[in-house]
Amino acid sequence: MSLGARARGFVELTRPGNAVAAGVLTFTGAFVAGASLGDTLVVVAAVLATVFATGAGNVVNDYFDRDIDRVNRPDRPIPRGAVTPAGAKWFSVALFGGAIVSALILPLTAIAIAVVNLVALLAYTEFFKGLPGVGNVVVAALTGSTFLFGGAAIGNPLGALVLCLLAALATLTREIVKDVEDIAGDKKEGLRTLPIVVGEQTSLFLGGAVLLVAVAASAVPFLNGAFGVAYLGLVVPADIVMLVAIAQSFDDPPLAQRRLKHGMFLAAFAFIVGRAASLGVAP
Ligand SMILES: CC(C)=CCC/C(C)=C/CC/C(C)=C/CC/C(C)=C/COC[C@H](O)COP(=O)(O)O
Ligand SMILES: CC(C)=CCC/C(C)=C/CC/C(C)=C/CC/C(C)=C/COP(=O)(O)OP(=O)(O)O
Ligand SMILES: [Mg+2]
Numbered sequence: 001m002s003l004g005a006r007a008r009g010f011v012e013l014t015r016p017g018n019a020v021a022a023g024v025l026t027f028t029g030a031f032v033a034g035a036s037l038g039d040t041l042v043v044v045a046a047v048l049a050t051v052f053a054t055g056a057g058n059v060v061n062d063y064f065d066r067d068i069d070r071v072n073r074p075d076r077p078i079p080r081g082a083v084t085p086a087g088a089k090w091f092s093v094a095l096f097g098g099a100i101v102s103a104l105i106l107p108l109t110a111i112a113i114a115v116v117n118l119v120a121l122l123a124y125t126e127f128f129k130g131l132p133g134v135g136n137v138v139v140a141a142l143t144g145s146t147f148l149f150g151g152a153a154i155g156n157p158l159g160a161l162v163l164c165l166l167a168a169l170a171t172l173t174r175e176i177v178k179d180v181e182d183i184a185g186d187k188k189e190g191l192r193t194l195p196i197v198v199g200e201q202t203s204l205f206l207g208g209a210v211l212l213v214a215v216a217a218s219a220v221p222f223l224n225g226a227f228g229v230a231y232l233g234l235v236v237p238a239d240i241v242m243l244v245a246i247a248q249s250f251d252d253p254p255l256a257q258r259r260l261k262h263g264m265f266l267a268a269f270a271f272i273v274g275r276a277a278s279l280g281v282a283p
Contacts, residue, residue, distance in 0.1 A: 001082060009082025010091055013062055014055035022054040022146050023047040025167065025268060029150025032226075032275045033159020042106055046153035049102035049114055050146055056095035057121035057142070063088040064125035072185030096122075110152035117142055117149075130190075132197040136175035144168030162220055163271050169214035170267065173246060174260040176207035181253040201250070208246045215239045218267070221274060231274025238267035 030043045062069060066078045066085055077083040083091075096118060103114040120128075120138055129135035144164040151159035179186065179193040180200045186193050195203040218235050221227040241263035249256030 006082055009077035009080075010087070013059045013077050013083060013088060013091065014095070015058040016055070018058060019051045019054040021265065021268070022143070023051040024272075025143070025146035026050040026150040026153070028268065028271050028275070029147035029160040029163065030154050031150070032147070032163060032271065033151030033154055033156040035150075035154045039154045042110075042153045043150070045102050045105050046110060046150055049099045049106070050149060052095050052098035052102060053114065053118060053121060056092045056099060056118075057124070059088055059092040059095060060122060061125050063092060068182075068185045068189045068191075071188050072182050106153050107155055109155075109157050110149055113145055113149045113152055113157075117145055130192055132192050133176075133194045136172055136179065136194065139175050140168040140172035143171040162217070162226075166214055166218055166267070167264070169210050169217070170242060170260070170264050173207040173211040173214070173242075174257055174264065176203050176210075177246070177249045177253050177257045177260060180204060180249065181257055204246070204249050204253075207249070211242055211246050215243060221271075226278065227271075227274030228277055230277035231270050234270035234273055235267055238263045238270055241266060 024047075026047050026049075027043060030039065030046060035043050062076055062078055063085060065072075066088075069076045070079045074080065078085060078088055099114065099118060103111050106114070120142060124135060124138055124142075128138045144167045147160035147164035147167060148157050151157045151161075176194055180195045180203055183193070183195050183200065187196055194206070198206075218239055222229075222232050222235075242260055245256045245259035245263060248259065
């Protein structure tokens, strides 16, 4: 296999889209929590720590999942042979190191969030993923925590708490749909995911209920005056995309989980535009 193909395999392992998106969430958390130009260094450090940590979490997840992914995702870098398990393991160690070094200049609260998250990322696949619903909650909490992490970087950890909860709830819904999608490989591996324990339909109804709470709560930043109509004009379409996706999940889980991700990314953009508009720097 060519050097280029192997290099692409390493980059692909990090799921760069997720890693960058998580960094954007951290930036948004700091932005919404009131970051000013003077906070640039700590915000950049927090974003870098999040990008490194998310990349590390994705790489170590594929390292631990290499046997499941031979069934579920044979096209992924390790099962297809682009990256060796040992190469993936040491690559994740380097990325975890980058996250730790980036976080060292941050306030203690932010460092505490980073330490908890890094331990959770390492433990996720081995200890949490196979417990019905627990792994889903861990990934949802990790995703939501990026907003708290960005706020903590500038000394205001709860400055973006509502956005944290919205992201966590929507991610929980998507993780449940992803487990329905992966049920074949997870069964082969003896995992006790939610769909395996309570059934696919019940899991999807549960995911739908969680999403309904998130969609209802997405009105809060508008109702409490934090964000204006610019936010509403983007978060309402995002809500609609996600609601349609969860309805589709009963027939087509792979399509639904991708559509949920699109809606979530649009919602994240709504947060940024909402905050920018509230500062008068966007329409
Ligand atoms: C109702 C409402 C307004 C919800 C807000 C939704 C929101 C802003 C969610 C944030 C989602 C987002 C942009 C997450 C960043 C990327 C990330 C850390 C995702 C974690 O995903 C883990 C997943 O298991 C990875 O799988 P895959 O995406 O298939 O690679
Ligand atoms: C703020 C700091 C320091 C860290 C945050 C780190 C973040 C945002 C983590 C988000 C969640 C994440 C990237 C988890 C990694 C593990 C992962 C990919 C879980 C989902 O894996 P599986 O359940 O195996 O599903 P797939 O591998 O099929 O996607
Ligand atoms: Mg996996």
